[in-house]
Amino acid sequence: MNTIPNTLLIEKDIPSRRASWNKIIPFAHTFNGYEHWGSVKKCREVARQGIVLHKSNQDLQQSLTDLRTCLFFEARRWKHLEKHPSKAGLVYVHALVEAIRERVQTKELS
Secondary structure, three states: OOOOOHHHOOHHHOOOOOOOHHHHHHHHOOOOHHHHHOOHHHHHHHHHHHHHHHHOOOOOOOOHHHHHHHHHHHHHHHHHHOOOOOHHHHHHHHHHHHHHHHHHHOOOOO
């Protein structure tokens, strides 16, 4: 997995707004949430926060690192389930991608 640190992430690296799941997966793996947080448990805790916000129709206001953790975890989750995301799952994934794009555009790189 070739990772890209937040400080080197550019908008061109981010999939398009309506990218297919197959185009999002490689981008999701440019960040390793397990390695960053030091455990699957902590990575899962951070990812759960994103799901809670999304399900309650709140803006994804987490840091770039947290958003990338959420996207990484979704990629791992769906791989483990051996299927593509549901329609609702893909809506969440696209929301994550757009929130990541916003952080990169505004240079909120933490």
